[in-house]
Amino acid sequence: MSSKQSVLIVAAHPDDDVLGCGGTIAKLGKQGFAVHVAFMTDGVGARGRGKAAAADAKKRREAAQKACRILGIKSASYGSFADNRMDSVDLLDVVKTVENAIARYQPAMLLTHHAGDLNVDHRVVHEAVLTACRPQKGHPVRTLLFFEVPSSTEWMTPGSGPAFAPNYFVDISSTIETKMAALAAYKAELRPWPHPRSHEAITHLAKWRGATIGADAAEAFILGRAIA
Numbered sequence: 001m002s003s004k005q006s007v008l009i010v011a012a013h014p015d016d017d018v019l020g021c022g023g024t025i026a027k028l029g030k031q032g033f034a035v036h037v038a039f040m041t042d043g044v045g046a047r048g049r050g051k052a053a054a055a056d057a058k059k060r061r062e063a064a065q066k067a068c069r070i071l072g073i074k075s076a077s078y079g080s081f082a083d084n085r086m087d088s089v090d091l092l093d094v095v096k097t098v099e100n101a102i103a104r105y106q107p108a109m110l111l112t113h114h115a116g117d118l119n120v121d122h123r124v125v126h127e128a129v130l131t132a133c134r135p136q137k138g139h140p141v142r143t144l145l146f147f148e149v150p151s152s153t154e155w156m157t158p159g160s161g162p163a164f165a166p167n168y169f170v171d172i173s174s175t176i177e178t179k180m181a182a183l184a185a186y187k188a189e190l191r192p193w194p195h196p197r198s199h200e201a202i203t204h205l206a207k208w209r210g211a212t213i214g215a216d217a218a219e220a221f222i223l224g225r226a227i228a
């Protein structure tokens, strides 16, 4: 049995959740949904090993905890897959990690990465989620959404992966400020304009996605599956 009030975000790295659906998470929280996040990596593994990497991982974890508090996320779990190397692990191990999170939270709605992202971890997580969400009898997930992550989704070239053509939008006019406040916790991950992961670009994208649907700000998704 799914819990209609439970939502699960499956994100490769701490910050993908905020970038992809931070405004939606804050909105769902306000509406009474219990939002849980399962991160697959610590987000820093590929940058080196040793003390510096451990300190970076600690900082990233603290940033994630702060961002989760700001967004009203009920719980977060942290996987131990190597950052930017998820193509080197057995897909089945990733699937099992996602399945465990689904079994724990029984989410009616699950949000994760788009299949056509440039970042390999995003692509692996997308594939693992699809396998973990095979719509068999009794499976809790009824709605499956794929989000976009600036500096990964739009950096894939046409023909190299499926294009992000959104067909599901969430009006985040009332929560865009909360999204940007959560993003500020990850200031080490942000870059100066005109990088797509700059404060300006992320705001512009939210405004453009909003303009697409006649709202002040929005987040855009591809609907993977909805079971009514």
Ligand SMILES: [Zn+2]
Binding pocket: 012, 013, 016, 119, 122, 149
């Ligand atoms: Zn990422």
